[in-house]
Structure formats: C-alpha cells, structure tokens
Amino acid sequence: MASALRYSDKVVIVTGGSKGIGKGIVRVFVENGAKVVFCARGVEAGQALETELNGVGPGSSLFVSCDISKEEDIKRLISVTAERFGRIDCLVNNAGWHPPHKSIDETTADEFRDLLNLNLISYFLATKYALPYLRQCQGNVINVSSLVATIGQKHAVPYVATKGAIIAMTKAMAVDESQFKVRVNCISPGNVMTPLWEELASQSSNAAATIKAGEEAQLIGRMGTEAECGLAALFLASDASFCTGVDLLLSGGAELNYGHKSQIS
Ligand SMILES: NC(=O)c1ccc[n+]([C@@H]2O[C@H](COP(=O)([O-])OP(=O)(O)OC[C@H]3O[C@@H](n4cnc5c(N)ncnc54)[C@H](O)[C@@H]3O)[C@@H](O)[C@H]2O)c1
Structure with a gap:
C-alpha cells in the first residue's frame, strides 16, 4: 500500500518556525514524513518545539x-542543513515582522530600510544560498507574503510594500529558475x-474588539489557523507540480464583497 505521507524523507527548511504560521508549517511537514530544519531567534521556543516534534514523528x-x-x-542555516542531510527539497521563507501601525508622516526611511532587509532581502538571500541544492533536487521555494500586498492596509506602508515585493520577486524567481525545474x-x-497578531491587537485601544473585527473580516467568519497555513504549504510543495509563480490567497474570502471602507468623515 502506498504511504499516506506526502513529503516523506524530503528535506525542508522553514525560517521563523518556532511560533505562529512557521510553527504550523514545520508541524505539518514533520507529520508528513519530512526532515525539517527550522530557525528562529528565540532558542528556548525553538528547542522545545524540536523536542516535542521529534517525540511524535514520523518525520x-x-x-x-x-x-x-x-x-x-x-x-550558516543553509550549510548546516546541507551538511546534515546532503540535500534541500524545499525552502519556506516565512520569518518576518509587522511593525506597529503608523502613518506615513511618522515613518522614517531607516525604519523602511530595516524592514526591507528583514522581510524581503532575507527571503532573497535564503533562496540564493539554497538554490544550488534545490536545483539538484528539482525542489521548490515557498515565500510567505500577505493578503495585504493585494488589498493594502491602513498605516502599514513599509509592511505592505515588503509583502508586495515578495509576490513580485516570487514571479521573477519562478521565471529564472524554471530552467532548473525549481518551482517558486x-x-x-x-x-x-x-x-x-496578538501583539498587534494588544497595541490597539481595545484588544478584544480588534480580535473580534479580525475574525469577522472573513466570509468564513473566523481567522485562519497555523495548521491551515501548513497544509497550504504542503500542497504547494507536494501536489502543485504544475504551479510556479502563483500567489495562493489563504484569506477566508476577506478580499471579497463591498464593506464599510470609507474613512472620509
Ligand atoms: N499572522 C497573520 O495574520 C499573518 C498574515 C499575513 C502574513 N503573515 C506573515 O507570516 C509570517 C509569520 O507571521 P506570524 O504571524 O506567524 O509571526 P510570529 O511573530 O507569530 O512568528 C514569527 C516567527 O519568525 C521568527 N522571526 C522573527 N524575526 C526573525 C529573525 N530576524 N530571524 C529569525 N527568525 C525570526 C520568530 O522567532 C517566530 O518564530 C510573517 O512573514 C508575516 O508577515 C502573517
């Protein structure tokens, strides 16, 4: 009988895998038999997740x-992975940050530059250093962008710009890497x-109301889960063999229909 595992023995790197969406992605790949290398800055949460997942497997x-x-x-992240496993099948660029909401007038050029480095250039560099291995395996890259790249967001110009650039970069990389059969x-x-999300809500004047509004912004009537993000990444890595350069919206329909949007009083 064929294995039900969908990414057995494949080697996957997930950046920012100790918490949130990255954690959901790490977990789903391990549940599907992959060998997952994940990074974060916080050592304690990272080591705790490593121990937990290695106790469960099957990856x-x-x-x-x-x-x-x-x-x-x-x-170093890429070389540690290559030395340990000898191959890289999938790179998930996920680690990123959403700064507190601020108007354009309050935003400095240095803040914008720092966010470009963290949210965008890091994805470029991780991909650049992983590509020699990805090309050997005809592997794939998954970049975590955001719905706000498509629909915009109030008081978040640098964040939205970095996420939009990630989508554009994904398409440009898909073009360049097609000759090596690497999908991006x-x-x-x-x-x-x-x-x-919790951190951003806690910075608003009424966190509970902000969370409720966040839940009601989707046609599906709730927020997405970390596990659903993991399953979407697994789909792109394992099943979507005819997809390259696509932007998969995981939005519960948040972008659809008219709503109360005018800010003109
Ligand atoms: N949560 C959402 O609603 C949402 C929506 C759209 C896009 N995103 C994107 O998804 C990604 C993950 O978001 P999240 O909500 O899970 O965030 P989170 O803050 O809950 O988790 C982020 C993870 O990235 C790691 N990280 C942060 N900065 C890092 C750095 N400099 N080096 C290494 N690791 C670092 C953290 O340690 C953590 O593991 C981000 O790129 C974010 O922009 C999130």
Whole structure:
C-alpha cells in the first residue's frame, strides 16, 4: 500500500518556525514524513518545539538559532542543513515582522530600510544560498507574503510594500529558475491568529474588539489557523507540480464583497 505521507524523507527548511504560521508549517511537514530544519531567534521556543516534534514523528525536526536579518546567519542555516542531510527539497521563507501601525508622516526611511532587509532581502538571500541544492533536487521555494500586498492596509506602508515585493520577486524567481525545474510560489495569508497578531491587537485601544473585527473580516467568519497555513504549504510543495509563480490567497474570502471602507468623515 502506498504511504499516506506526502513529503516523506524530503528535506525542508522553514525560517521563523518556532511560533505562529512557521510553527504550523514545520508541524505539518514533520507529520508528513519530512526532515525539517527550522530557525528562529528565540532558542528556548525553538528547542522545545524540536523536542516535542521529534517525540511524535514520523518525520524529524532540527532547530537552528539564526537571525535572518544577518547574511552570515542565513548562510550558516543553509550549510548546516546541507551538511546534515546532503540535500534541500524545499525552502519556506516565512520569518518576518509587522511593525506597529503608523502613518506615513511618522515613518522614517531607516525604519523602511530595516524592514526591507528583514522581510524581503532575507527571503532573497535564503533562496540564493539554497538554490544550488534545490536545483539538484528539482525542489521548490515557498515565500510567505500577505493578503495585504493585494488589498493594502491602513498605516502599514513599509509592511505592505515588503509583502508586495515578495509576490513580485516570487514571479521573477519562478521565471529564472524554471530552467532548473525549481518551482517558486507564494502563500498570502489573511488574518491568522498567531503571537504576532496578538501583539498587534494588544497595541490597539481595545484588544478584544480588534480580535473580534479580525475574525469577522472573513466570509468564513473566523481567522485562519497555523495548521491551515501548513497544509497550504504542503500542497504547494507536494501536489502543485504544475504551479510556479502563483500567489495562493489563504484569506477566508476577506478580499471579497463591498464593506464599510470609507474613512472620509
Ligand atoms: N499572522 C497573520 O495574520 C499573518 C498574515 C499575513 C502574513 N503573515 C506573515 O507570516 C509570517 C509569520 O507571521 P506570524 O504571524 O506567524 O509571526 P510570529 O511573530 O507569530 O512568528 C514569527 C516567527 O519568525 C521568527 N522571526 C522573527 N524575526 C526573525 C529573525 N530576524 N530571524 C529569525 N527568525 C525570526 C520568530 O522567532 C517566530 O518564530 C510573517 O512573514 C508575516 O508577515 C502573517
């Protein structure tokens, strides 16, 4: 009987895998037999997840401490993976940050540059250093963007710009890497309850009301889950063999229909 595991013995790297969406992705790949190397800055949460997942299997996980805003750390993440497993089948660029909401007038150029480095250049560099291995396996890259790249978001110009650039970069990379049979795709989540979402809600004047509004923004009437993000990434990696350069919206229909949107009083 064929195995029900959908990514057995494949080697996957997930950046920002200790919490939130990345954690959901790490878990789903391990549940499907993959050997997952994941990084984050927080060592404690990373090691705890590694231990938990290795106790369950059927795949395995390895935590590597790494700050993806630093090129040397990214290089080390890729080389540790290649030395340990000898191959890389899939790279999931997920680690990123949404700064507190701010108007254009309050946003500095340095804040914008720092976010470009963290959210965008890190994806470019991790892909660049993983590609020699991905090309050998005819593997794939999955970049986590955001629904707001398509629909915009109030007081979040640098964040929205970095996420839009991720979608554009995904398409350009898909073009360049097609000759090596490496697919490059994108996931754009809408509202997914994660530590990042909670942190942003806690900065608003009424966190409970912000969370309720976040849940009601989807036609499906709730936020997405970390596990659903993992399943979407697994779909792109294992099943979507005719997809490259796509942006998969994981939004519960949040972008559909008219709503009360005018800010003109
Ligand atoms: N939560 C949402 O609703 C939502 C929606 C759309 C897009 N996203 C995107 O999904 C991704 C994950 O978001 P999340 O909500 O799970 O965030 P989160 O803050 O809950 O988790 C982020 C993870 O990335 C890691 N990380 C952050 N900075 C890092 C760095 N410099 N080096 C290494 N690791 C780092 C953290 O340690 C953590 O493991 C981000 O790219 C975010 O922009 C999230």
